Amino acid sequence: MIKIQRLNMDNSWYIELDSLKLLVDPWLEGAEIDYFSWFNKQWHRTPPLKYEEIPPFDIVLITQKYPDHFHSKTLKQLQPQKVMGPESIRRKVKRVLPKAEFIPLSKKIKKQAVEGVTFHFLPTKRWLDPIYDAFLIDDGNESICLATHGFDINYKYIKALGEFSPVTLLMTPFNFYQLPAFLGGVVSPGLEGVRKLTEEFKPACVVPTHDEDKHVRGLVSKFATIIRSMSKKELRKLPWLEETYQPLNHYHLTKIS
Template sequence: MIKIQRLNMDNSWYIELDSLKLLVDPWLEGAEIDYFSWFNKQWHRTPPLKYDEIPTYDIVLITQKYPDHFHRKTLKKLKPQKVMGPESIRRKVKRILPKAEFISFNKKKKQQSVDGVTFHFLPTKRWMDPIYDAFLIDDGNESICLATHGFDIDYTYIKEMGEFSPVTLLMTPFNFYQLPAFLGGTVSPGLEGVRQLAEEFNPTCVVPTHDEDKHARGIVSKFAKIIKSMSKEDLRKIPWLEETYQPLNHYHLTKIS
């Protein structure tokens, strides 16, 4: 069984998979600042859920090392007992949450299990920042593909993974977001990236994520090229998407399977 709930209108989620209860990339207050506010500062247009409205959870998954995913102020408030994420944030997590258990991933440690659920780390082929990885979360009956920046997947690794449960849910951005090469290039590949992932994983349901039209200031926002995806009605007319597309533009807990 899979249930999901938005915690903000960007990329923060509550996920139930079988008996495991998971928070993904919680960012519930304040701004995202990359390096300096004059370089990149973004903040929510739609207020996130309040802290006392967050469902009870077992573990927090941080998908990327960047502050819109790894939001330190939110983590300090939440004080989770278990955190999973890339090895690159281990020391920073331990500074914020010295008592928390940290479960890490890297290109040599690509699989971890929590309460009978297996987390497969899907590293990108990119080797220079910004590096956007993804995850496949498998309870033995069904799985979730979580690709929070679209994805330049290393398909060689997927073949090496061997068998995994059918993908019920794909969560990935629909908007196209690109910066000049010197600022990192493609941040999200848009619908073409969704199509590639859908062809690879054949999901039952596709939910857009990380597409919030945030307030933004700084150099990054001046150079960003953003192409928003189509309307809901037009997305449902796309042959490879029409039967699987499910927008969630609310904060209600939704049963997926």
């Protein structure tokens, strides 16, 4: 069984499996600021869920270091007992949540198991700002592929996974987002990236994430090239999406399988 619920219209999720309930990248209040507000500041256009509306959870998965994923203010309010994420965020987790147990993932620690659910780490191929990793969450019967910035597939690591349960759900951005090379280059590959992931994992359901049209301010937004994906109607006409696409543009708990 997989149930999911948006916590905001960007990249924050509640995921419920048979034996585990988790939050992904919770950001429920305020802005996210990368280094300085003059450099990059973003905030939600659509209000997120309130703290009292968040379902009970066992663990928080933080997919990367930037504050639209690792939102310190939200995490301090939630006070999770367990946090999983890339090894690179360990110190930050311990600073923000000194009492939380941190469960690391990395190229050396490729998988971790919590309550019968295995989390596989799929490292990005990027060499510049190499943070856009993907995660495969496998409960033994079915899997979720979570690629919050799209994912340039590294078949070396796909092969290293060995056997994993069929992918029921793929969660990845549909919008194309690019910055100049000195600011990181392609941040999200858009629909072409979605297509490649669907070809590789053959998911039964594809849900967009990290595509909110947020309020933005600062230098980064001046350089950004954003190509928003097609309308829901047009997306459903694509042969490789017509039977799997679910926009989930609401805050209701939704059963996927």
